Amino acid sequence: MPSEESPVKLRDIYARPGFTFSVEFFPPKTEKGDKGLFKEIAVLKRLNLSFYSVTYGAGGSTREKTLDLVDRIHREYGMEVMCHLTVVGQSRDEVRSVLAQLKERNIENIIALGGDPPQGVVEWTPNLDGFHHSVELVREAAAYRCFSIAVAGFPEVHPRSGSREEDLRYLKEKVDAGADVVITQMFFDNEDFCRYVEDAKKIGIRVPIVPGILPILSAPQVRRFTALCGAKIPPRLEAMLAKVEEDEEGAVRMGIDYATKQCEGLLALGVPGIHFYSLNKSRSVKAIFANLNL
Numbered sequence: 001m002p003s004e005e006s007p008v009k010l011r012d013i014y015a016r017p018g019f020t021f022s023v024e025f026f027p028p029k030t031e032k033g034d035k036g037l038f039k040e041i042a043v044l045k046r047l048n049l050s051f052y053s054v055t056y057g058a059g060g061s062t063r064e065k066t067l068d069l070v071d072r073i074h075r076e077y078g079m080e081v082m083c084h085l086t087v088v089g090q091s092r093d094e095v096r097s098v099l100a101q102l103k104e105r106n107i108e109n110i111i112a113l114g115g116d117p118p119q120g121v122v123e124w125t126p127n128l129d130g131f132h133h134s135v136e137l138v139r140e141a142a143a144y145r146c147f148s149i150a151v152a153g154f155p156e157v158h159p160r161s162g163s164r165e166e167d168l169r170y171l172k173e174k175v176d177a178g179a180d181v182v183i184t185q186m187f188f189d190n191e192d193f194c195r196y197v198e199d200a201k202k203i204g205i206r207v208p209i210v211p212g213i214l215p216i217l218s219a220p221q222v223r224r225f226t227a228l229c230g231a232k233i234p235p236r237l238e239a240m241l242a243k244v245e246e247d248e249e250g251a252v253r254m255g256i257d258y259a260t261k262q263c264e265g266l267l268a269l270g271v272p273g274i275h276f277y278s279l280n281k282s283r284s285v286k287a288i289f290a291n292l293n294l
Helices: 031-045 063-077 092-104 134-142 164-176 190-202 219-229 235-243 248-268 283-291
Strands: 020-025 051-054 081-086 109-113 148-153 181-186 209-213 273-277
Touching: 020 031, 020 209, 031 063, 031 283, 051 063, 063 081, 063 092, 081 092, 081 134, 092 134, 109 134, 134 148, 134 164, 148 164, 164 190, 181 190, 181 219, 181 273, 190 209, 190 248, 209 248, 219 235, 235 248, 248 273, 248 283, 273 283
Parallel strands: 020 051, 020 273, 051 081, 081 109, 109 148, 148 181, 181 209, 209 273
Antiparallel strands: none
């Protein structure tokens, strides 16, 4: 049965005093992966995070698994959750079905995204019966009048955007459509985030803009991720990665140190909070919290 307690909406979470910390997971592919993830969640629960988020797979491939996972986290752990919802791989009716199921399960926080195309697909073509842009998801969810909606921001510009100005205008459109908070794609240079926030404010964006931080787990992995999302690896980080190219343990330790310094700088700037891309691992997030004396 759904939790009987009223969910706390993102807009209210970010209105609280102090910093808001959250962690993103992806749905495991196996039962063993499920068990491992919930062990990690049990560790992270001790950090008193404000909410967890759960992703969709490429092309919307994990839709049912994502719904079940956010529901289980909400019910069994009493945690606030944010469900990913994407344009890719879904018709309008399928999106509406997901929104109806979330409402029924008392889950009222979502992040509306364009989403990644299925593996191997370079040029994505929208579903003939589907939405074409994430702003349409925002409008659809806002019409239910029960959801608090996050959207993605891109400090280094969305890889499919024509320009920085166009990307920012589209962000403003999503906020005007009903988004309560912006959570950014990963970045590794805080100056990129600062410039992004300043530019967003100049065009009238007033909702919280939350930095998304990826604690690096391996050099090949972060190179693959940045190539996909259009983020850059600064020269200083590139030099550090070169030293741990084939040393996964060294890469994890370096990733913790690098992310800690990023977080220190961001918190000193007064960001609303930090959203961690955990890759279903608790070690790095736990270590960063310890380093920051949180």
